[in-house]
Amino acid sequence: MSRSAWDNIIGGHVDVMIEMMREADPAFITGLSDDEFYSRLRERVIAPSALERMGAYDYSVPLLEVPGAPRRVLNLSSPNRAVTLADCHLVGRDVNAAWAAGRKNTAALKFEDTEILSRNGIDIEVLSGDSIYLASKVADMTTLISTQLGECLYGVLFIVPNAYEFTFHRPRSADGTLAAVTALAELADVFCRDTPSPLSRSVFFWRDGEYSQVCDGITIDPTGIFASTVTELRARAS
Incomplete structure (x- = not known):
């Protein structure tokens, strides 16, 4: 890209990263209403290496019981952003309802x-x-x-x-x-x-x-x- 475009690209990236940090804050997530929280959930299968500290995701489960298996987690989804939820983000929520909502929302997506x-x-x-x-x-x-x-x-x-x-x-x-x-x-x-x-x-x-x-x-x-x-x-x- 030409030098004249750099400022806009960098500025846009910084805005997205700041928004991701804000939405990853447990206080922000726990402050969402149940309706908004559940509507934005997605069930996601990820590589275990994608989790920062496994102990912070005790609610997550492996897809199958073999070493290094992909793990099922919940994401809070926004346009162009996704936050992998940790245990601290689910405090005060019905975890079973969260899993059900995330699965339903992921199932609704279509292959192109x-x-x-x-x-x-x-x-x-x-x-x-x-x-x-x-x-x-x-x-x-x-x-x-x-x-x-x-x-x-x-x-x-x-x-x-x-x-x-x-x-x-x-x-x-x-x-x-x-x-x-x-x-x-x-x-x-x-x-x-x-x-x-x-x-x-x-x-x-x-x-x-x-x-x-x-x-x-x-x-x-x-x-x-x-x-x-x-x-x-x-x-x-x-």
């Missing part, structure tokens, strides 16, 4: 772009958009499937490499599903780069309300509900 990547007959679907909450829809997979994905008879194999993308495969055969794990792991590594909101390099699976980690970003290790689904698909084909 759809793309299908095909490799050796394996279809990988990519849903994306501008909102930092789109990948967080995986915390409520039942609603995501019923409102936006459609039929996923044998669950969903997926990655959330950054906040803006949800990339997945619909299992239909054992061999195709295992091949999709490798493809998704490679895409997760690529899509985690050059993004302001990296999330996870892992490959996950969901079926019937249960999550499992299939690849930790390095090693592929089919376990749990994913392993049993692959066995089911193999038996179905024989």
Whole structure:
């Protein structure tokens, strides 16, 4: 940008940062009415490294019980700003109601772009958009499937490499599903780069309300509900 534009750019950035500091103040947040507070909440899935001090977010929960798993948190959302709420911001609030409001508000957001990547007959679907909450829809997979994905008879194999993308495969055969794990792991590594909101390099699976980690970003290790689904698909084909 030309030197003449610098003052406006810097001034605008400073204004946003000051507003973010003001809204992160527990006194400001606790002073909001319940209606405004709940209407601005969003459920978000983030990398654990994004939390400044884990002990300040005791209310947060992991997406699934594996080391380094993404964590579910609540954000207070404003135009062009988002504050990750800590325990001190939820004092005096009904936490269960806050989770419900945040989930409902995140579910209402829509993906803007759809793309299908095909490799050796394996279809990988990519849903994306501008909102930092789109990948967080995986915390409520039942609603995501019923409102936006459609039929996923044998669950969903997926990655959330950054906040803006949800990339997945619909299992239909054992061999195709295992091949999709490798493809998704490679895409997760690529899509985690050059993004302001990296999330996870892992490959996950969901079926019937249960999550499992299939690849930790390095090693592929089919376990749990994913392993049993692959066995089911193999038996179905024989």
